[in-house]
Amino acid sequence: MSVAVKIQDILSEKFFQKNTPFENLxxxxxxxxxxxxxxxxxxxxxxxxxFNTFIQSTTKYSSFNDMKGKATVELLLxx
Numbered sequence: 001m002s003v004a005v006k007i008q009d010i011l012s013e014k015f016f017q018k019n020t021p022f023e024n025l026x027x028x029x030x031x032x033x034x035x036x037x038x039x040x041x042x043x044x045x046x047x048x049x050x051f052n053t054f055i056q057s058t059t060k061y062s063s064f065n066d067m068k069g070k071a072t073v074e075l076l077l078x079x
Contacts, residue, residue: 007042010071019070020059031058 013024022028029036032054036042045051045064052063061067 005075007068010068010075012071012075015071015074020067022058 008025011025016022016024016028020028022031028034032051034041034045034048034051048064055061055064055067059067061070
């Protein structure tokens with residue numbers, strides 16, 4: 001069985017406001033200077049060293065993958 005979940009559901013405004021200095025995912029991308037125009041742009045973020053360094057310096061997470069993982073756990077646990 002598989003379940004489709006949107007990234008906006010995982011990295012929700014609630015998650016961002018509780019765990020980061022950003023209002024939402026778009027605010028993070030804007031302040032990081034990232035433009036998402038395609039699925040490829042989004043999927044390449046996990047390997048983008050500059051973006052991961054930005055995540056490390058502005059949040060408690062070590063990378064974008066770390067942030068997404070913790071957000072997924074919070075979503076599944078209903079936090």
